[in-house]
Amino acid sequence: MFLRWMVRKDSAGVDFGVWNDIAPDQLLIPLDVHVERVARRLGLLQRQQSDWQAVLELTANLRMYDPADPVKYDFALFGIGVLNQEKSGVFPGR
Secondary structure: HHHHHHEEEEEEOOOOOOOOOOOHHHHOOOHHHHHHHHHHHOOOOOOOOOOOHHHHHHHHHOOOOOOOOHHHHHHHHHHHHHHHHHHHHOOOOO
């Protein structure tokens, strides 16, 4: 998470973007319980274990949406999980 803040640049001020030696496409998604749960529900993560291979799988799947910055989706995945949005219709039928 710290690397994300220091490497990525955004206009909202969430990420500082002060480290230029690492590119956003080199980052791997932080996999916490919230990101993991939502990623599984969205079909972005198939691996059963919550391990390094799961991080690589999820990051690879997110690269399909944005190869230059796949980690930018972690805040959205985390937020949906924390707010329990899946119970309010974001994930119908689950």
